Amino acid sequence: MQLVLTEDQELIAATARDFLAANSPVARFRALRDAGDPLGYSPALLREMAGLGWLGIPFDEKDGGAGLGLAELVLVVEALGRKLAPEPIAGALSMGGIALALGGSAPLKAAWLPAILEGEKVVALAHQEPGSRYDLLRIETRAEAKGQGHSLSGTKVQVLDAVGADAVIVPARTSGAVGDRDGITLFLVEKNAPGLTVERQLRVDHRNAALVRLDGVVCAPASIVGGIGEGGRLVEAVIDRATVVLAAEMLGGMSEVFDLTLEYLKTREQFGVPIGSFQALQHRAARLYMAIELARSSVMAAARSVDAGEAEAAKLVSLAKARASDAYVQAANEAVQIYGGVGMTDEYDVGFYMKRARASELTFGDAAYHRQRWARLAGY
Amino acid sequence: MSDLETFRREMRAWFEANAPKSLVGQAGSELEGTWGGRKATYPNPDLKLWLDRAAARGLTAPTWPKEYGGGGLDPAEAKVFSQLLRELKLPPPLIGFGLTMIGPTLLRFGNEEQKKLHLPRICRGEIRWCQGYSEPGAGSDLASLQTKAVREGDHFVLNGTKVWTSYADQADWIFALVRTNPTAKKQEGITFLLIDMDTPGVSVSPILLISGKSPFCETHFQDVRVPVSNVIHKIDAGWTVAKALLGHERTMIADAFGAAGPKPDKKGGRSYLAELAATKIGETNGRISDPVFRDEVAAFEMESRAFAYTVQRTKDAARAGHQPGSESSMFKVYGTELNQRRYELIVRLLGPDALGWEGPGFEEDDLESTREWLRSRGNTIEGGTSEVQLNILAKHVLGLPA
Numbered sequence: 018m019q020l021v022l023t024e025d026q027e028l029i030a031a032t033a034r035d036f037l038a039a040n041s042p043v044a045r046f047r048a049l050r051d052a053g054d055p056l057g058y059s060p061a062l063l064r065e066m067a068g069l070g071w072l073g074i075p076f077d078e079k080d081g082g083a084g085l086g087l088a089e090l091v092l093v094v095e096a097l098g099r100k101l102a103p104e105p106i107a108g109a110l111s112m113g114g115i116a117l118a119l120g121g122s123a124p125l126k127a128a129w130l131p132a133i134l135e136g137e138k139v140v141a142l143a144h145q146e147p148g149s150r151y152d153l154l155r156i157e158t159r160a161e162a163k164g165q166g167h168s169l170s171g172t173k174v175q176v177l178d179a180v181g182a183d184a185v186i187v188p189a190r191t192s193g194a195v196g197d198r199d200g201i202t203l204f205l206v207e208k209n210a211p212g213l214t215v216e217r218q219l220r221v222d223h224r225n226a227a228l229v230r231l232d233g234v235v236c237a238p239a240s241i242v243g244g245i246g247e248g249g250r251l252v253e254a255v256i257d258r259a260t261v262v263l264a265a266e267m268l269g270g271m272s273e274v275f276d277l278t279l280e281y282l283k284t285r286e287q288f289g290v291p292i293g294s295f296q297a298l299q300h301r302a303a304r305l306y307m308a309i310e311l312a313r314s315s316v317m318a319a320a321r322s323v324d325a326g327e328a329e330a331a332k333l334v335s336l337a338k339a340r341a342s343d344a345y346v347q348a349a350n351e352a353v354q355i356y357g358g359v360g361m362t363d364e365y366d367v368g369f370y371m372k373r374a375r376a377s378e379l380t381f382g383d384a385a386y387h388r389q390r391w392a393r394l395a396g397y
Numbered sequence: 398m399s400d401l402e403t404f405r406r407e408m409r410a411w412f413e414a415n416a417p418k419s420l421v422g423q424a425g426s427e428l429e430g431t432w433g434g435r436k437a438t439y440p441n442p443d444l445k446l447w448l449d450r451a452a453a454r455g456l457t458a459p460t461w462p463k464e465y466g467g468g469g470l471d472p473a474e475a476k477v478f479s480q481l482l483r484e485l486k487l488p489p490p491l492i493g494f495g496l497t498m499i500g501p502t503l504l505r506f507g508n509e510e511q512k513k514l515h516l517p518r519i520c521r522g523e524i525r526w527c528q529g530y531s532e533p534g535a536g537s538d539l540a541s542l543q544t545k546a547v548r549e550g551d552h553f554v555l556n557g558t559k560v561w562t563s564y565a566d567q568a569d570w571i572f573a574l575v576r577t578n579p580t581a582k583k584q585e586g587i588t589f590l591l592i593d594m595d596t597p598g599v600s601v602s603p604i605l606l607i608s609g610k611s612p613f614c615e616t617h618f619q620d621v622r623v624p625v626s627n628v629i630h631k632i633d634a635g636w637t638v639a640k641a642l643l644g645h646e647r648t649m650i651a652d653a654f655g656a657a658g659p660k661p662d663k664k665g666g667r668s669y670l671a672e673l674a675a676t677k678i679g680e681t682n683g684r685i686s687d688p689v690f691r692d693e694v695a696a697f698e699m700e701s702r703a704f705a706y707t708v709q710r711t712k713d714a715a716r717a718g719h720q721p722g723s724e725s726s727m728f729k730v731y732g733t734e735l736n737q738r739r740y741e742l743i744v745r746l747l748g749p750d751a752l753g754w755e756g757p758g759f760e761e762d763d764l765e766s767t768r769e770w771l772r773s774r775g776n777t778i779e780g781g782t783s784e785v786q787l788n789i790l791a792k793h794v795l796g797l798p799a
Contacts, residue, residue, distance in 0.1 A: 020706060021713035279795055294798045299791035300784070306795060307727050314706035340703050388695040395698065397671040397685050 018321050020314060022092075029074075029089055033096035036069065043366045046101040050223045056181045057225040058103040060136070067136030072110055075258075076118055080130045086324035087258060091265035091316055098269025101369055103224065105139050108177035111262040112255060113140030113186050116203060120243030120251045125205065129184070138183040140205070143173035143229050144256060151382040153188075153252050156201050158231060160189035167191065169204060169212075169234040177380075179227035180217045183208055186242055187231065188252050198249035203242040210234050222369075222376035257334045260381040261319045264341040267377045268316050271309055271341070271348040274370035278302070278352045298355060305351055308344040315340040332394045335387035342378040342387075349374035405477050412481055415450045417443035422486045430492040434525025435569050444488075451490030452521045458496055461504065465512055466520030472716065494563075495519035495526040498642060499572045499591075506589075506630040506638050515570075515591070529559035529573030529592075529616055530639070537785050539574075540583045540636065544618060546575035546590065551625050553577070553590065555598075555618040561779065565601045565614035569594055578633050589635035591627040598622075608771035609754070644725060646780050670694050670742065677746050693742055701739075704731055723793035726786040733776035734783065740770035 022030065040062065049057055066072060074090045076082020083089075094107050114133050117126055117140065132138035149155040158171025169189050179185050184207045193200025206213055212234040218226045243251040282293030282302060292298060319337035322330040349371035353360035360367050382390070420443055431437065431444050439445045451457050454468065459475045461467020470478065482489060500519050503512050518524040535542040544557025555575060565571065571592050578586030592599065598621035604613040630638045667675070674685045674694050685691040708728060743766050744751040751767050753759030777783040791797045 019713055020710040021717050279797070282797055291798045296788070296791075299795075299797050300787045302795055302797060303730075303787040303790035306790060307731055310707050310724075310727060311700070311703040311731075314710050315703045317710065318706045336699050336702060339699055385692070388692055388699065391699055392671075392684070392691050392695040395671060395695070396667050396683065397675060397680070397691065397694065 018318065018325070020317050020321075026089060026092060030092040030096065032069065033071070033093045034099075036066075037096050037100045037102055040065070041097075041100045041102040043101055043369065046103055046223075046369065047366075049103065055217060057223060058105060062102075063104045063139075064136035066104060066106070067134060072106065072114075072136055073134045075111075075115070076130065076134060080118060080126055081134050082118075082130075087261050087320035088317070088324050090262060091268075091320045094262050094265040095269035095272070095316075098266035099273040101270070101373060105141075105178035105182075105225065107259075107262050107266045108225070109139045109141045109179075109182060111259040112142035112144070112177065113182075113184070115258050116140075116142050116186050116242055116251065116255045117205075119254055120203065120248075122239070122241075124239065125242065129205075132183075139178060139181065140184045140186060141176050141179040141182040141227075142186045142252075142255065142259075143176040143179065144188065144252060145174050145176070147172055147174055151386050152196070153256055154196050154198055154201065154249055156188050156190050157195055158187065158189040160191045160202055160204065160236070162191075163235060166235055166237045166240075167202075167204065169206070169231045169236060171231050173229040173231075175218055175220065175226045176215075176229045178225045179215055179229055180225050182215070185213075185215070185229055187229070188248050189231075191246055193246075198253075200246050201248040201252065202245050203248040203251060204236040205240045205242055206231070206234055206236060210236075220376060222372040224373075224376060256381055257331060258323060260334050260338050261316065261323055263377060263381060264312075264316050264319065264337040267341040267345045267374070268309075268312055270370055270373055270377070271312065271345040274352045274367060274374075275305060275309055275348050277367060277370075278305075278348070278355050281356055292355070301351060301355075305344075305348055308340075308347055312337075312340040312344040332391055335382075335390045335394070338382060339384040339387040339391070342384040345374040346378055401473055401477065404474050405481075408477055408481055411454065412485060412487075415447075415454075416485060416487055417447050419443045420447055420487055424482070424486040424488050430488040431490065431522060432493045432525055432564070432567065433491055433495070433522025434493075434567060435523070436567050437522070437525070447488075448490050448522045455520070457491040457522065458500065458516075458520045461500065461516065461520065465504075465516035467516070491520075491522045493525055494528060495524065498528060498646065499526050501645060502572070502589075502629065502638060502642050505641065510626070511591075511629065524569045525564070525567060527562050527565045527568035527571050527594075527616075529562050529565075529571045531559065531561045533558060533560055537782050539639070540587065542574055542576060542587065544573070544575045545579070546577045546588060546623070548577070548625070549622075552622045553588075553625060555590075555592070555621040555623060557618050559616045559618075560604070560613075562601070562614045562616040563612045565594070565616045566603060571599075571616065572629075574635050574639055577635075581633065584636040586633055587635040587639070588632050589629040589638040590623060591629065592618075592621065592623050596621050596623065606772065606775070608768045610768070611772075643781065644723075668694075668698055670697060670739070670746070673743065674746050677748065677750070690746065697735075697738060697742055701735055704735060707731075723789050726781075726789040726794075729781060730777075730783045730786045730790075733773075736776050737773045740766065740773045744770045 070083055071093045073082040074085045075087055078084040097106060117129055129140060133140060144153060146157055158169060160167040160169050169187060171189060176185060184205050187204050187206050188201050189204060190200055191202040212232045214230045216228045218228050220226050282298060283291055285292050315337040319333040322333040352367040353371055356365060356367050359365050419441060431448050455463055455466060456468050459468040459470045459478050463469040496519060500516060503515055530539060532542050532544060544555060544559065546553040546555050559573060571594055573590050573592055574587050575590050576586055577588040598619040600617045601614045604611055604615060671694050674690050678690050679686040747763055747766060750763045753764050753767060755764060792799065
């Protein structure tokens with residue numbers, strides 16, 4: 018594993034940074050929030066991003082993708098995370114899109130992936146249920162056999178990018194008990210399906226998220242993603258990838274909020290000197306720098322390990338999410354403290370990062386969850 | 398076949414012909430490697446044989462130029478050499494401050510005469526070096542050092558005391574910072590000087606640490622006459638040399654604490670810490686019974702892995718042409734703190750078994766862990782305290798104002 022960017026990767030990262038600096042200042046996210054925009058993102062900008070080739074990065078060439086991997090996708094998503102760009106890439110693309118790529122039948126892929134990669138369609142993945150916390154197997158949504166197909170009933174919460182999505186992939190239990198890995202099946206449910214309601218949930222970080230209710234939604238066999246009863250493993254594989262992508266978004270966010278903090282340390286004066294000349298603050302900044310460097314190394318390693326299909330990949334996914342969670346929360350908390358009173362105001366951007374840090378920490382498992390997972394995977 | 402593959406083949410043949418069989422598989426055991434020097438002893442005579450054979454081929458200092466006794470290998474070839482060493486679990490033929498500290502300094506700052514004199518003797522393991530930097534009154538504020546060097550014709554006359562001179566009692570030569578100009582700004586009156594420890598007036602006394610043993614000494618200079626030709630770089634310009642060497646020392650310390658720490662983990666199995674926890678605390682259904690300790694072991698393993706990847710990232714970047722700067726201070730801080738955390742955790746996992754000092758009733762391994770725990774407290778002090786490293790990071794990497 019080489020932990021250094023190739024020239025091509027440097028180019029991807031630089032293009033993403035430049036494009037977002039020009040087209041997506043944090044003010045754009047603020048404006049969408051202030052306007053109460055129902056989607057919370059810009060479909061037009063998503064299509065532009067597709068035009069830059071970003072959406073196809075981790076998909077096979079035969080599916081219309083670029084045939085690259087997470088090692089490249091994380092570079093784009095890190096740049097998105099810096100500017101809090103809300104387009105559904107770390108969410109829907111890395112969840113629903115990847116689920117289709119890993120488990121979808123040929124007709125399903127042909128029907129959905131090209132439109133997804135062009136930014137024309139959005140497919141979400143409903144991995145979370147009330148009270149399930151981070152347990153992907155705690156699925157209570159039922160799929161009962163009905164005619165040739167299944168009838169789905171249940172509730173999904175905080176389904177990322179589901180507001181306005183063209184379809185939602187729903188893990189439901191076709192057999193087995195709550196908590197079993199076997200017996201979970203993934204169904205692709207289109208937005209107009211009778212019995213499906215998608216209701217926006219307003220979260221502290223204003224990310225697009227929805228409460229999804231299924232009341233006897235009928236699904237044909239052709240809508241099944243992966244094998245019947247084999248969705249447990251599939252959803253785990255998908256969320257492992259989405260977790261690396263989210264960790265990259267967090268890396269971008271923590272890097273940006275740290276830059277904002279450094280800028281403030283150098284320019285804000287109190288007692289007649291820049292506050293960054295105080296050793297108490299210098300040492301905290303230096304420790305933050307180290308935490309962010311470790312998070313960066315972990316994200317790079319996890320992306321490469323998943324791409325290479327290493328046996329240890331799942332451990333490194335947990336490493337990346339744990340390091341990113343701790344470091345982002347630390348960076349955001351320190352930012353607000355060092356900004357002082359103005360850091361508490363809505364007018365300043367650092368508060369956005371603090372909310373996003375917490376929201377990201379509590380998505381796909383916090384650091385404590387991933388330490389437990391590491392221990393289990395490491396055999397103790 | 399690529400040149401590198403040809404080289405690998407040649408190297409493998411050389412190892413087969415020259416590596417003493419009694420040393421294969423011994424890396425990391427008490428045969429840690431040979432420090433060399435006039436006072437060297439060889440518990441296994443093959444260590445001396447290994448040193449001599451490697452030196453004859455320039456492989457004690459693989460990347461140094463051949464004209465000074467090195468192997469003249471490029472980085473890729475040197476990597477092949479170290480891979481083969483690891484593969485055969487051989488101790489390196491020679492270790493010590495000559496190779497890691499004064500040698501690279503001479504290559505960068507020494508004049509031709511100095512290089513020709515000292516480097517070959519280092520490569521052959523004939524001379525063992527120690528470092529004279531800190532003084533009783535100059536710790537973190539190293540530039541305030543007061544060991545006086547007064548010019549008398551072709552000589553300097555030295556008076557003063559150096560502390561924390563590791564292995565000074567075993568060393569043949571010392572490289573030291575001395576004050577040649579007492580009136581200049583403190584960094585500008587310092588000279589980097591090489592001193593033969595056999596010179597009259599040099600004396601050494603050992604320092605006992607809280608861990609009960611130590612390689613550290615105090616080195617005293619009383620009217621010691623040193624030729625002016627032993628100055629490295631220029632008179633009063635020693636701080637430049639010292640800073641370069643200090644950066645190097647920090648990287649070395651960080652490397653030493655690099656990945657899993659001094660106790661290697663079994664391949665594929667549980668880590669040393671996880672196994673220790675399972676043994677001492679017990680396990681239930683294959684899990685460490687105490688969830689708090691389980692969490693701490695995982696937290697340590699994960700941070701240590703993230704740190705190892707960060708060290709690797711810097712090395713990979715260096716190979717791609719981005720030389721590390723002051724950010725290497727991070728490795729010193731983080732690596733040493735991790736090592737302390739490791740031994741704190743080991744001691745708490747051992748419980749009362751960690752309380753042994755010596756004698757019967759205690760396991761050898763546990764006694765060693767206790768001594769290592771005590772020793773590890775020095776990691777964040779020696780080679781520049783963590784606080785000084787954080788200052789460097791804040792000012793030179795983050796650009797915060799003074």
